[in-house]
Amino acid sequence: MTKIITFNELRRVKDNLPDGSMQIIADRLNMNVEAVRNYFGGTNYKEGGTVGFHLEPGPDGGIVTLDDTTILDMAYEIIAKTKEIA
Amino acid sequence: METLLNTIHKIEDKHLYLLYSSLNTIFKDTRLPSHDLQHHIRVWLHCRGLMIELHKAGLSIDETLIEKALIACFFHDTGLTVTLDEQHGYSSAQFCKNYLENHLSILTNAEKNEIITAVELHDDKSVKAKPVTKPDEMLQLNLLVSTADDLDALGFIGVFRYIEIYLKRGIDLKELPRKVTHNLRNRFTSFTNAYSSLHRYADRQRLRYHETIDFFTRLEADISENSNSTDSPLHVTKILKQKLVVESSSIDETITYALKTQTAPYPSSFFTKLRSELEVTTAIPIY
Numbered sequence: 001m002t003k004i005i006t007f008n009e010l011r012r013v014k015d016n017l018p019d020g021s022m023q024i025i026a027d028r029l030n031m032n033v034e035a036v037r038n039y040f041g042g043t044n045y046k047e048g049g050t051v052g053f054h055l056e057p058g059p060d061g062g063i064v065t066l067d068d069t070t071i072l073d074m075a076y077e078i079i080a081k082t083k084e085i086a
Numbered sequence: 087m088e089t090l091l092n093t094i095h096k097i098e099d100k101h102l103y104l105l106y107s108s109l110n111t112i113f114k115d116t117r118l119p120s121h122d123l124q125h126h127i128r129v130w131l132h133c134r135g136l137m138i139e140l141h142k143a144g145l146s147i148d149e150t151l152i153e154k155a156l157i158a159c160f161f162h163d164t165g166l167t168v169t170l171d172e173q174h175g176y177s178s179a180q181f182c183k184n185y186l187e188n189h190l191s192i193l194t195n196a197e198k199n200e201i202i203t204a205v206e207l208h209d210d211k212s213v214k215a216k217p218v219t220k221p222d223e224m225l226q227l228n229l230l231v232s233t234a235d236d237l238d239a240l241g242f243i244g245v246f247r248y249i250e251i252y253l254k255r256g257i258d259l260k261e262l263p264r265k266v267t268h269n270l271r272n273r274f275t276s277f278t279n280a281y282s283s284l285h286r287y288a289d290r291q292r293l294r295y296h297e298t299i300d301f302f303t304r305l306e307a308d309i310s311e312n313s314n315s316t317d318s319p320l321h322v323t324k325i326l327k328q329k330l331v332v333e334s335s336s337i338d339e340t341i342t343y344a345l346k347t348q349t350a351p352y353p354s355s356f357f358t359k360l361r362s363e364l365e366v367t368t369a370i371p372i373y
Contacts, residue, residue, distance in 0.1 A: 004290075007369060008362060043371035045099075050091035055369055056135030057128045058241065059359065062366035063290060065138075067087055 003069045007041060007061035013072065014040040016079050025074050039071045090141050094134060097152050102370075105160040108185055116167040118254075119330060119337040120247035125238060127367045130159040133234035139287045140224055151225060154197060158204040158231045161185065170255055172209060179206035200227055208232045214276040229280055236273035240294035242360040244270070245301045246337060249323055250330045259323070263306035270298055317350035325353065337364065 022040075026033040034048030041055075041064075042048065052067025066072060109123045116122075133155050141147045165177030182205045186198045193201075204227045207213045213228050223229070239247060248266045257265060274295045282288050301319050308320035315321065325348070329340035341364075344357040 007366065041369055043369075045092075045095045050088055050095060052087060052091070054091060054135065054138055055131065055366065057131050057238065057243070057363065057366045058290065058294065060362050062131075062363075062369065 001069050003066045003072065005064050005066065005072075006059060007055060007064050009060065010040055010064055010072075011061065013075050013079070016082075017075055018078070018082050021075070021078050024078070025071055028074065029070065036071060039066070040075075087138075087142070090138065090147060093149055094137075094152055097149065097156060101153070101156055104189060105157070108189075109160060109164065112164050112167055112181055117334045117336075118166060118170075118250070119340075120250040121163045121166045124364070124367050125163065125247070126160050127370060128238050128243070129162065129231075129234045130156060131366065131370070132237040133159050133230050135287075136230060136234060136237075136281070136284075139281075139284045143221075143284060145221060145225060147225070150197060151227065153193075154201050154204070154227055155230055157182070157186070158201045158208075158227060159234060161201075161205045162208040162231055162235055170251070175206040175209055178208075179203075204228045204231045208235055211272070214272075218280045224280060233277055233280060236277055237291060237294075239270060239273055240291060240298050241363055242297060242301075242356060243363045244294070244298040245322075245356075246326055246330070246340075246360060248298075248302075249326045253327055253331045259327070260309055262323075263302040263309065266302045267299060267306075270295070270302070315350075316348070317352045319352070319356075321348075321350070322353050322356050 022036045023033050025031075026036045029036075032048055034042065034044045035051050036048075038044060038048040039051045039053055041053070051071075053064060055062045055064050057063075106123070109126060113122055137147050137152065137155065161178055161182035163174065163178060164181040165174035165179070168174065168177040179202045182202055183198075186193065186201065207228055208231050210232075214232055218224055218229070238244070248270075249262070252262050252265065253259070274291075277291060278288060301322075305319040305323055307313075308315070308318050313320050322344075325344050326340065329335040329343060330337070335343070337360075341357045341361045344353055345361075348354055348357070
């Protein structure tokens with residue numbers, strides 16, 4: 001499912017993830033960790049591919065279209081669990 | 087979708103550094119934040135977004151089109167380093183021609199000419215006036231580049247860009263809101279004439295269009311009322327004029343100054359939103 005989110009909002013999600021979360025998501029989805037980083041705006045396309053992330057100018061750092069929300073949903077889940085534990 | 091994005095990144099990887107270096111050289115003695123290297127990067131991002139939307143709508147985007155569009159977007163306003171006139175496209179085309187002669191021998195002469203024409207005519211109203219009658223016409227290089235340029239006139243970025251270039255062209259502040267809204271309406275009409283079938287994309291651009299129009303509508307009212315309020319578009323305009331036009335500050339210096347000195351809600355909100363819009367280019371890797 002496609003999702004539209006601002007770049008700064010996506011960055012806030014990434015910044016709220018505990019250390020090691022990128023690797024956890026990559027392992028769960030059997031993906032390269034660079035691909036997960038690229039999903040959050042990383043640019044190592046040689047290692048991680050493009051993962052359906054594209055950015056266009058707009059409010060709050062720009063508008064990001066994500067072709068698939070699996071990684072984002074997983075990130076929200078990890079953040080929610082972290083808050084529960086804290 | 088993945089294939090198209092991979093192709094775009096491959097072409098960016100091939101050209102971006104060289105284009106970036108060339109533009110840095112061309113703009114090294116020019117202080118024009120409204121039409122600097124960052125503007126050219128944003129126009130490319132708009133063009134790229136437009137091509138992605140057209141691909142999603144079922145049109146085929148080939149590698150050559152992406153390559154031609156990237157080069158044309160990066161050169162379209164370089165002529166403003168020679169003249170601030172609206173007819174700067176000719177000078178931009180000369181810069182582009184030099185670049186193509188020195189760097190890209192793999193392109194055919196016809197492809198090079200197509201790029202040069204798109205650069206020269208990017209602001210030509212007669213080109214924009216031609217209606218799109220078939221889906222494939224949405225992929226015309228001229229149209230893609232001029233539309234992408236038009237889209238960078240929207241949002242809060244559009245506000246500062248219009249104010250700087252119009253004041254530097256000698257347009258009186260009193261005349262400015264009316265001239266901007268006229269120009270902006272034409273640009274948005276050109277966009278909707280060509281691309282309104284991309285519904286969600288067009289809706290996003292409409293929101294940005296209204297932000298810019300709303301600013302200049304309020305500015306016109308402020309000017310006619312001779313407002314002295316510091317919590318107004320007129321006050322924002324005065325700051326932009328002083329910093330960008332009188333002092334030749336960069337847009338970053340202008341925003342930093344405004345956020346440090348302004349306490350009223352409107353200017354604070356305006357410059358905060360402007361900064362966050364400008365951040366988009368930081369997400370583009372240029373090696």
